Amino acid sequence: MRLQQTLERVLELSRADGCIAVGWFHSSANLRWALNTSTTNGVSESQELVVISVIDGRVGSVARSYFPEESLESVVRESEAACRGKPAAEDLMPLLEGDEIPGDFDRDPRETGIGVFGKLVPDLAAAFGRAVERGYLLFGYAEHVQSTVYLATSTGLRRRHSGAEGKFQVNAKTPDFKSSTWAGQVTTTFEDVDIPAMEERLRLRLEWSKNQIALPAGHYEVLLEPSCVADMTLEAYWSTAARDADEGRSVFSKPGGGNRLGEKLAPSGITLYSDPREPGFEVAPFSVATSSSSYSSVFDNGLTSGRTHWIDAGVLTGLITTRHWAKVSGAEPKPFIDNLIFPAEGPSLEEMISSTERALLVTCLWYIREVDPQTLLLTGLTRDGVFLVEDGEVVGAVNNFRFNMSPLDMLAQTLEIGRSESTLARELGDYFTFAKMPPLRVRDFHMSSVSESV
Amino acid sequence: MDPYFLDLPFRRLGEAALTEAGRLGATYADFRFERHQGQGISVRDTSLESMVTSQTLSYSVRVIVNGAWGFASSVTLTPEGAVATAGRAAGVAATLANLNSEPVELAPEPAHQGTYVSSFEIDPFSVPDEEKVALLIGVNEKVLASRKVDHVDFGVSLVLENKYFASLEGTETTQQRVRVQGDVDATKIDHTTGAFETMRSSALPQGRGWEHFSSGFDYPAAAGEIPTLLEEKMAAPSVEPGRYDLVIHPSNLWLTIHESIGHATELDRALGYEAAYAGTSFATVDKLNNLRYGAPFMHVTGDRTVEHGLATVGYDDEGVAAQSWDLIAGGILTGYQLNRQMALKQGFGRSNGCAFAESGSQVPLQRMPNVSLQPGTDDLDLDDLIGGVENGIYVVGDKSWSIDMQRYNFQFTGQQFWRIRNGRLAGQLKDVAYQATTTDFWNSMDSVGGPSTYVLGGAFNCGKGQPGQIAPVSHGAPIARFRQVNVLNTAAQRAG
Numbered sequence: 001m002r003l004q005q006t007l008e009r010v011l012e013l014s015r016a017d018g019c020i021a022v023g024w025f026h027s028s029a030n031l032r033w034a035l036n037t038s039t040t041n042g043v044s045e046s047q048e049l050v051v052i053s054v055i056d057g058r059v060g061s062v063a064r065s066y067f068p069e070e071s072l073e074s075v076v077r078e079s080e081a082a083c084r085g086k087p088a089a090e091d092l093m094p095l096l097e098g099d100e101i102p103g104d105f106d107r108d109p110r111e112t113g114i115g116v117f118g119k120l121v122p123d124l125a126a127a128f129g130r131a132v133e134r135g136y137l138l139f140g141y142a143e144h145v146q147s148t149v150y151l152a153t154s155t156g157l158r159r160r161h162s163g164a165e166g167k168f169q170v171n172a173k174t175p176d177f178k179s180s181t182w183a184g185q186v187t188t189t190f191e192d193v194d195i196p197a198m199e200e201r202l203r204l205r206l207e208w209s210k211n212q213i214a215l216p217a218g219h220y221e222v223l224l225e226p227s228c229v230a231d232m233t234l235e236a237y238w239s240t241a242a243r244d245a246d247e248g249r250s251v252f253s254k255p256g257g258g259n260r261l262g263e264k265l266a267p268s269g270i271t272l273y274s275d276p277r278e279p280g281f282e283v284a285p286f287s288v289a290t291s292s293s294s295y296s297s298v299f300d301n302g303l304t305s306g307r308t309h310w311i312d313a314g315v316l317t318g319l320i321t322t323r324h325w326a327k328v329s330g331a332e333p334k335p336f337i338d339n340l341i342f343p344a345e346g347p348s349l350e351e352m353i354s355s356t357e358r359a360l361l362v363t364c365l366w367y368i369r370e371v372d373p374q375t376l377l378l379t380g381l382t383r384d385g386v387f388l389v390e391d392g393e394v395v396g397a398v399n400n401f402r403f404n405m406s407p408l409d410m411l412a413q414t415l416e417i418g419r420s421e422s423t424l425a426r427e428l429g430d431y432f433t434f435a436k437m438p439p440l441r442v443r444d445f446h447m448s449s450v451s452e453s454v
Numbered sequence: 455m456d457p458y459f460l461d462l463p464f465r466r467l468g469e470a471a472l473t474e475a476g477r478l479g480a481t482y483a484d485f486r487f488e489r490h491q492g493q494g495i496s497v498r499d500t501s502l503e504s505m506v507t508s509q510t511l512s513y514s515v516r517v518i519v520n521g522a523w524g525f526a527s528s529v530t531l532t533p534e535g536a537v538a539t540a541g542r543a544a545g546v547a548a549t550l551a552n553l554n555s556e557p558v559e560l561a562p563e564p565a566h567q568g569t570y571v572s573s574f575e576i577d578p579f580s581v582p583d584e585e586k587v588a589l590l591i592g593v594n595e596k597v598l599a600s601r602k603v604d605h606v607d608f609g610v611s612l613v614l615e616n617k618y619f620a621s622l623e624g625t626e627t628t629q630q631r632v633r634v635q636g637d638v639d640a641t642k643i644d645h646t647t648g649a650f651e652t653m654r655s656s657a658l659p660q661g662r663g664w665e666h667f668s669s670g671f672d673y674p675a676a677a678g679e680i681p682t683l684l685e686e687k688m689a690a691p692s693v694e695p696g697r698y699d700l701v702i703h704p705s706n707l708w709l710t711i712h713e714s715i716g717h718a719t720e721l722d723r724a725l726g727y728e729a730a731y732a733g734t735s736f737a738t739v740d741k742l743n744n745l746r747y748g749a750p751f752m753h754v755t756g757d758r759t760v761e762h763g764l765a766t767v768g769y770d771d772e773g774v775a776a777q778s779w780d781l782i783a784g785g786i787l788t789g790y791q792l793n794r795q796m797a798l799k800q801g802f803g804r805s806n807g808c809a810f811a812e813s814g815s816q817v818p819l820q821r822m823p824n825v826s827l828q829p830g831t832d833d834l835d836l837d838d839l840i841g842g843v844e845n846g847i848y849v850v851g852d853k854s855w856s857i858d859m860q861r862y863n864f865q866f867t868g869q870q871f872w873r874i875r876n877g878r879l880a881g882q883l884k885d886v887a888y889q890a891t892t893t894d895f896w897n898s899m900d901s902v903g904g905p906s907t908y909v910l911g912g913a914f915n916c917g918k919g920q921p922g923q924i925a926p927v928s929h930g931a932p933i934a935r936f937r938q939v940n941v942l943n944t945a946a947q948r949a950g
Contacts, residue, residue, distance in 0.1 A: 371887065
């Protein structure tokens with residue numbers, strides 16, 4: 001039974017006041033390598049059905065990864081039974097309505113397979129050969145996922161989205177593991193992965209690393225590469241629930257009550273927005289929620305989204321707001337969107353290096369965790385390349401650091417904004433693929449202690 | 455063993471898949487079929503925010519063909535589907551064989567036929583939803599009734615995991631594990647200044663059933679204590695940064711063990727196989743049997759056998775029987791966590807059973823067993839350890855954590871920080887984090903509590919690998935004392 005038919009059958013079987021059925025199909029392929037040889041590789045396909053019943057304002061949610069036709073009635077009944085004995089949902093809202101079936105709803109899910117790496121595999125084998133010849137080690141990972149989601153409600157709404165996400169990342173190390181560099185990119189096809197170009201970038205940085213410089217902890221001017229900016233700003237984006245802010249338990253809460261919407265947080269050159277139709281960064285243009293939280297509501301399933309500014313010219317202009325919280329607070333609903341764009345047309349990273357008197361160039365960040373939600377103080381590590389720039393040139397590689405820094409302070413202390421590009425967040429890229437970020441020059445970035453690790 | 459699982463056609467599918475793998479030239483093949491039943495419940499203040507019940511079912515075939523790994527997973531529960539999945543796994547191995555410069559070989563393991571069921575009293579999925587929701591809302595109401603806090607969240611996660619494994623080597627095992635966790639987290643806000651603080655219950659996840667909630671951890675008692683503790687914390691002085699003696703409760707120390715010992719003693723990391731992602735380890739293989747990891751009395755074990763442990767199994771995901779062993783003895787690094795490939799590669803002979811995959815659709819990786827710091831033989835208690843401190847801090851509960859890619863430089867915070875002056879507790883502090891390097895920290899340990907202070911902590915969500923996987927793992931620890939550890943004031947860490 002096709003997923004669309006499964007959803008329609010679920011709605012036919014439903015006896016609830018309202019019913020939402022969501023179906024996913026995921027197809028993925030991955031390959032992984034270390035020490036110039038492949039390690040774990042595989043292909044996978046999976047599907048999931050979520051049935052959300054609403055009876056007398058109470059919600060029952062049931063999820064299944066295996067749901068043959070003969071099991072559907074029991075899944076629907078279980079979802080209905082799950083409404084019993086519970087309090088009414090606090091975020092209860094009318095289900096969104098629709099009366100047209102989108103033109104793509106009947107299309108089948110897309111699949112991928114190991115063949116998506118057809119160009120990559122010989123290029124990678126050649127890169128392994130060159131690494132052996134030149135005396136360094138390659139590590140890395142390539143993943144391609146094709147996901148399709150279908151959404152149907154008893155109120156006539158139908159939605160479908162299908163998208164591909166690919167990630168390629170490669171790490172080069174000297175055989176003694178004392179120097180390490182990294183490069184990553186987002187791709188949807190793997191046709192645009194230029195391994196020789198990435199190798200050149202990595203080799204140049206290993207060359208820079210031949211001069212090792214020890215620097216102490218302290219506050220430094222830094223040039224943050226786009227991957228670092230992505231990780232830091234994503235942490236801020238994930239803290240923008242309007243309800244948490246309004247309740248006083250978020251960095252976006254205003255002392256005395258309310259939230260910080262309208263407050264100038266950063267220099268005027270800084271704008272952050274999400275747009276499901278951003279060219280090259282397309283994501284689902286509607287909400288899909290299997291459970292409710294301050295970031296999402298099951299009653300918002302199918303809610304369409306468009307370009308949403310979170311920070312505009314340095315001013316906080318948007319917080320993630322469910323329909324329920326919008327009703328409570330008198331705000332507009334602003335659903336979470338799966339991309340984050342920091343538009344900027346400034347200089348290239350190379351130009352920023354050239355105009356630097358003294359700063360640390362930071363390749364990427366790692367193991368970032370929240371220390372204090374009130375200030376959104378984060379701790380984490382620099383990783384795979386911190387370089388000292390003096391008088392417009394990279395003069396050597398510096399030890400790694402543990403940093404303690406809030407992304408809001410990072411934005412507020414920005415001195416220069418480079419040119420935006422598609423980037424893979426080194427840490428959060430596993431959960432959030434599509435980000436377009438510039439490199440940033442930031443003053444007084446707090447390197448709290450030295451990490452001896454490489 | 456759950457009868458629904460036993461009725462599923464895993465044997466038929468496994469036989470079809472393994473026969474096909476053999477026909478395609480696999481020198482090794484295994485078939486793993488898993489069903490996970492899960493439930494997540496979230497109560498925000500006195501409202502049920504979400505309650506989702508899930509059932510995930512999937513299987514996979516893993517092969518070695520021409521010396522290369524191949525892996526494929528599926529949800530098509532027919533012999534034809536299993537045969538096709540074996541074919542896709544073999545196809546992956548064939549496609550990527552020319553990237554493989556090291557033919558994969560596995561350490562030998564006897565064939566096993568067995569069944570394992572973890573210890574629990576009450577199947578969490580047999581308890582009516584109404585009863586669960588009533589418990590959670592009741593606890594939150596009690597917290598809010600104190601009028602000392604502004605908000606409270608109660609989150610619960612329940613899992614019942616069934617697994618069937620069969621291999622071309624003749625191993626065939628069936629297993630069932632149950633695990634639960636529940637955290638109460640309260641927030642107090644100063645509405646004038648906008649300052650807020652949080653306090654979480656010290657409940658720790660367990661390989662147990664619903665009895666954890668009904669007769670194990672006393673959530674109503676915690677609901678009575680948290681508001682006062684949080685009120686005191688809110689009013690507490692901000693810590694003066696510097697070096698302090700720390701007495702650390704197992705509810706905090708389990709996480710430090712996890713990050714600085716658990717991940718550091720993974721052999722795949724030590725050999726560089728995780729270098730691009732999770733990282734490597736400072737505890738490289740040349741340091742085996744000579745690295746002074748910590749104090750001479752420091753004894754850390756790895757096991758997959760302890761009752762109620764989250765990583766406890768009968769057999770791992772490569773068909774290796776569960777074991778226990780020393781990782782650190784006499785303060786010296788003496789062992790690693792192994793899977794079959796790494797065990798053979800490094801000459802350990804036999805794997806100690808640390809292969810695990812999050813689900814039937816994911817490839818097994820070398821994952822962490824239960825890693826525990828053993829208590830001392832003298833049954834010292836909290837008063838004994840605090841009594842030996844002039845100027846220190848007693849740390850309870852985990853919160854923020856971060857460690858570098860070689861598991862060396864770390865920073866941890868906690869839930870409660872109690873000032874110790876002249877051997878006595880002297881009120882709470884706030885804004886505390888401790889920062890150290892792994893070997894400095896463990897060598898600064900000068901005393902551990904006895905068996906009466908030993909607690910099994912842990913987590914459901916230890917992350918590793920690409921594609922990312924999570925694994926449940928337990929860490930036991932006694933209360934322990936550390937001398938002159940660097941303490942930061944987190945409020946002062948913001949740049950200026």
